[in-house]
Amino acid sequence: MKQFKRSKVSMLITSACLIGGSLGLQASAEEANDGAVEEVERISITGSRIQRVALTAKTPVIELDGTEFAMSGNLNVEQKLAELPLTVPSFGPSSNNPGDGTARVDLRGLGDERTLVLVNGRRWVPATQTGVVDLNTIPASLIEGVDIITGGAGAVYGSDALAGVVNFRLKDDFEGAEISALYDITEEGDGEKFNTDLTIGGNFADDKGNATVYIGYAKRESIFQGDRDFTSVTLTEGENGLVPGGSSGIPGTRIFAGPTLPNGDTLGRFGPNGEGLPYTSADAFNYAPDNYLQLPQERLTLNSFAHYYVNDDTRLYSELSFIRNEVPSQLAPTPAFVNNLVVNPDSPFFGADVQAAMKALVPELDDEGEPTGNMISQLDANGNFTFATIGRRMVENGPRQVIDTRNAMRLLVGVDGFIGDWAYNAYYSRSELDRSNLLNNDVSESRFRQAILVTDDGTACQDPSGGCAPINIFGEGNISQAAIDFVNVGASNVTNIKQEIFHFDIAGELPFTVPSADMPVGFVIGYESRFDDSSFRPDEFLASGDVLGFNAGEPTVGNYSVDEIFTEIDIPLVTDAAFADDITLWFAGRVSDYSNIGNASSFATTINWTVNEYVSFRAGYQESVRAPNISELFQGAANGFPSATDPCSVDGFVEGQTDRALCEAHGVAASQVGVFEQANAQIEGSFGGNPDLKEETSETVTLGLVITPTENFDVTIDYFDITIDDAIDVLGGGVNNILDVCYNQLKDPNSEFCKAIVRRPDGNVDLVTALNANIAELGTKGYDINFNWTTELGFGIGNNGSVLNINSKNTILDEYFQTASVGFTDTVYCEGKFGNTCLVPRPEFQSNNRFTWTSGDLSLSALVRYMSEVDEDTGTNTIVPVSKAEWYVDLSASYHFSDNVQATFGIKNVLDTEPTPLGDAQQQANTFPELYDVIGPRYFMSAVYTF
Template identity: 55%
Template sequence: MNYKNPYRKSAIALAVSSATMMSAGMSNVAFAQDAETATALEEVIVTGSRIRRPDLASVTPVSVVSGEEFKISGNLNVEQKLAELPQTLPSFGPSSNNPGDGTARVDLRGLGTARTLVLVNGRRYIPATQTGVVDLNSIPGSLIKQVDVTTGGASAVYGSDALAGVVNFQLIDDFEGVEISGLYDVASEGDAEKVNIDLTMGGNFDDGRGNATVYTSFSKREAVYQGERDFSQFALTENSDNTALVPGGSSGIPGTRVFGGPTLPNGQTLGRFNTDGSGAPYTSSDAFNYAPDNFLQLPQERYLISAMAHYDLTESARLYSELAFSRNQVDSELAPTPWFTTLPVNPDSPFFAPDVQSALNGIRSDTNGDGVINGNDNATLSYIGRRMVEVGSRQSLDTRDGNRILVGLSGEINDVWSYDGYYSRSVLDRIQVQNGNISRSRSLQAALVTDDGLACQDPSNGCVPLNIFGEGNISAAAADFIRIGAINVTSITQEVWQGSVSGLVGSLPTTDQQIGVVAGLEYRKDFSRFQPDTALSSGDVAGFNAGNPTVGGFDVTELFTEIRVPLTDQVEAWGAYRYADYSNIGGVSSYATALSFAPTDKMRFRAGFQSAVRAPNVAELFSGGGNGFPGATDPCSADGFDPASTDAALCAATGVAASQVGVFSQANTQIQGLFGGNTNLSEEESDTFTLGAVFQPTENLDITVDYFDIQIENAISILGGSVNNVLDICYNQVKDINSAFCQAVTRRADGQVGIVNVLNENISSLETSGVDLNIGWTKDLDFGLGGEGSTLEINSKATYLLDFDVTPVAELAGTNECAGSFGNTCGSPLNELIVNTRVTWNTGPWGFTGLIRYLSAVDDDTIATQDANRADILVDKLDAEIYLDLAATYAFSDDFSVNFGVNNILDTEPTQIGDQQEQGNTFPSTYDLLGPRVFLSANFRFR
């Protein structure tokens, strides 16, 4: 017999959901019920509130991406499709080699991935890092039913981490049959291949009381190096007179760079070594081109297994569960290790030609402590940079194993009240294997040799003499002696208990529509541990950034409620409140309220205000500290000095020779920073205001326009907001050697910046505002292929960014106005206008679609943040770009279809830039560098 569906059509089914309305148990109806009920329920499932409502009637702006969008665009990695949305800023993805950590992320409004909450079926998913972000690689793309993107603070509804908004992946959970799908994607140059194979099986059982769905997937992505594209094969920089981009690179060179070296007999300064050990001056043309060894597309192997099931125990109780496992391996690769150090050497070593021996003899010091300087003493090179090409490239092999189990019970208490409760446990284990490192201590030991060069002065540990004085001079045995690997291990655990009730509590006299309410309790516990390799944490490894252990966690108990009040048939009020008690920061509150007014059935206006909080995560609190090398400009150098603002005396007081202030060249465009946690951090606070309108003038046309304004106070970031900001604030703004910013800067003996200490702080504020416009239009046409009719559909999403302001220090007047800018201060391009328009024509078994993406031009951020003269900047802007993707689908039957397409068919390339780049002479997560991509996918279903 047919089992009676407990989720029958009722007022509550159309108005109110349980606290996890998008769960496996409530998101779809798989049993005997009329089509009208199924349609109504399917229509109202959106994110942004736990109370169900149609998408266009949502009180907060919601953008929906259908599962079909992923299929027709050939996107193997879901973050690439989300990065196309105007509301997002491209974050870590397939091109994130350095910076990057193997994860794929989504960043709403450019406010940071840690401020974007990612949910799956309305619940928290597997955290991939100690910041709590979700790796989108772990989400099964072929199971996506739709993705709801809610922008603006949503902490009152979903809890911490939702300051920028929520991205909710709704997965198919009631599959019947067997479906096999495959994708092959390749660049027009015949490389950068991607392969994906999915298998989905599911069916009902026990006369329709239950359903089980199992999904497996394998995908592989091949590597592409920067050297394989003309655009990125050289690391570009501005030339000395700022008239052209020229090949640049690092001062750590295979021939060993000497900073402040002694004078050679010919009167030249020792700047580098020739292969025979003789000396030569260093020029900018000697810089090492590190670009070719870096990935432009990271290789990846990914395995996913998911299982979802639900079973109706009674007419008012449904048991449901979700299981997920993911293994994701993403490798990154960098050029061989650049070793920078102060180096003791033996001037009598045969590694040096006579001219160098003579120069080094003049700088011997009493290294043996006998009170006499003679041939028994060594010399010290104050600072050198050696690119260890003989050791090989640096590789980071990241493997993340994630698993999650969830069990829950939901159902109806009576005709107007329902309940839902669940428990989930997520575990992530990350193993990072690093190759191509060298040991600092062994390298120092091996470089200091005896007079004959056949042995180390310190022969311990089987020391092998190391000749770094000239390109190619390191022997295989010496390379083996200094080579060192590292293995870092991270484990993350998250547990969530949640229970809630929802229902209807009558109506006001002014309307027959009922008031909907939700109330619930949630307990969450987060704990993680990062254990770096001993050699890495000790600082002995040169090649990868050093890091210390990070161990910590917290738990939080939260009470939440939500209410929808129809005031009249045209006016509706909505509110939400959440109180959270954290073990580390205490009690915090979030609330939200909104009002909508529909004077006609074709028009709706909405306004909302949300006050949200975000508690600091484990990494922000407990990170043991580590090194990084972001792009930055030293204000005391020739390139950074501004006579009108830079304090020359302060430059001298902090270690720059007075005669070199504003004269010396900065050794590298990257400056080392020390990053780490701070247990004294407090919560971030944000206010979000939205004002919008929904127009549906005809049945086939809908238009939404929404203004947003998001302000975040006490934003958690590093000191000053960036290494570059700290240097600018110290020397150009506060100009006080005792300030925290100047105290954070440490210079080397040669005056170059050695390191900038930038631990986490609650800095001042972030603010962004803009306007979103969404247009959807559908038209049935009388003509089509094969004499049949057809359907034309146009969907366009656009965002105009009005402001993106960062105030890194509250007590300073300076605010970085970053809208429409890019660079070392503002980061990735913040385009003022982004438009994403898809046109689809369906006719018979055919479907044709085109996606046009427009990114407006952006300026070098020094124009807005430092009042730089545009005429003095070589690449003052990145031009506007247009991308065109085309695809066609043919359905041989209801169960077999093929999809073919070409992405970036116009072969659009970005504007090349120099020192303000992220990597690859551009921002590869924002702009395409691989050229056109051709893909073919097929889908076959057995019923």
């Protein structure tokens, strides 16, 4: 590093201690003789615009060292973050459905869009139109450390930081060369992971500059749900326990509300020769085996960092990144659910009994084509018959495949240094991401209908246009390759995301002090301008909705800009007094002008009271905002299939609570209300943007106690209370809540909830429209209790002693609540619960404990994690009322063979812990696979060679 004059070092040290210096610099000075120059080391920022450590930070901070990733063998950084008690697992390697190929972090379970991800203290490449960062783009082997601010940071860092900030500090000043590699495989011998990295760096221009280049390649192989006993069969809730379940869209074709067969059975499905058979729940299609349990992945990462000191007061720096990430996902073959399907009753594809059943519903016609009796004709003018609803699993078409490829680029150039005694920093960054989304093996609904309506001899389509080939869906395995070729469609969709940022700030000391303190007042002020632009353009099949197996979608195109002025001031109130080594008051403010929502502001204040070297207290209050992102504002209508329970069905109806008359008014036959079985555990929803959204606002209160009785032992206890108003979410919080609010609570057919529901002719819910809205309130509160203890032991390898370190991170969740929607005030409490309303499990107590013993060149480590039990959110009258508490143990060993070679070996999930099997309240794979391990023990080995 360049050497700075003593006066500027002293200024920077003071500024770092007070504010968090806008440069992201921390001075580390070694006292010398008067007039001597001193070394200054620049490191990344956290919490304010300076370095913060967990024991001295004004707001709660959790720190992870880069060695934590090495000792855990985590190729994907989101898995390490998901292990922490203060996070709720979001998308990751097991997120097949739902999932989009990204990996995310969600602090406090308030939504990944409310967690701001930074790299070296600056915004990183957005991966989706929600602005979320894909953690796949951050290589674990390049991480020097991670700092997690858990009490909100909107006033310091801007929008998206309502829940907090995750800042990755990357190695950006490196001399020499380093090669590392990791190999990981499961106990079953599958799901291999491999990555190799090369880092090269060196100084130039008489050590005035440094350039570092990093190249990384990673590959992850797939595991299917069918490869594990726990996930090989889709479970559902029976009368006396969990039973094999699945979808009513079956390979032999399901007929809903079918006619009566000559033998008295109701036509429910077809045999191999088109004969009619009844349908029972045992006939449901097990869609689990075709789904990924671990998604495959291939990733290439290129990074370069450079800086050059023009003189003692000026440094130029740059960052350049390119990341290519490909993550396929796979679903079971298309479930073709089609209403009002027109068929030829004389088709040879039908058995004689089915033809008779259809014709029994058709009266004889007179010479003029009119019914001879009182029965209304079931035939159209062409003599064709209509089935109200059918469900056909298109196994002959193969599994549905999604290939997500993201190419991301980021360029940043900046200058920092000093103007007099004031430190400044200015940079410009441009990020761009291109996503291609390929969908394979879907079915065109229009071609499907055309191919089914055949001539009397079944050899041709009644409408032969477009090369139509007759399709026989009436019996498993009856579809010809020619028919598959006709109905099979794919889609190719493109997303482009751009972000530009200009930032400038300046920090220093104001020329006055508070009389009771001998430290100057620190001050920072800055300006930031950000422009976000993105577009999603589906191809003609997806945009038209002419698809049966994938979610139809419309274009999403939009942009917005924001100009912001921010400031921080740090005021020492008392220093070197009795019972007060230091009392400091800190303020931060940010005023923003958005092109779409207008003006918004954030504010934060903390007071830190250091009683003595052993005890200190901190208290903070923040008001922050989060502006709606492009997806929330402009998303075109897109369909999804979340788990939901129809209150009008036998499983959802509650006598005395569910409005029976409203069910009937919506199209459920009076005799079927509370009687009929819901066709599928997943109900289709239509989701989309709302340009009239306003910003979310939050209030955060933090209280902290720091105890450091010795240099080797410290304890931090922090209380957090975060409340978000006008939180942006889908109407009602989701499809399941809309149904519940409509039929069980508001019971008003004119309400926005009830108007959002459309039913099929057979009474099942066809579609629920759930567009974005500013829902009422969302919040959480609890405690983080962390301690770190290091002690020397009198034994070790050879003549060496040894050191034992115990690091424990614990979170007690006191409350997590949410409300359904605007105009509806019922509050749902989700601490210690999971299910269709609360969604992912939220344990009331989680603990993460790392035990590391080091002697000489050997380190042995154990990670012990605990999650308390969670209850199903509808109460105890369910098949699986409780998901049990879980313990996980990971073991690893690391050895330095020389100064240049280090190897690490480890086993994850040594106890082979399996989660509680869940039924209809599961997310996927009979559980929540990003929270609970369903893959089993894994073995990994890594090595690092430096030269």
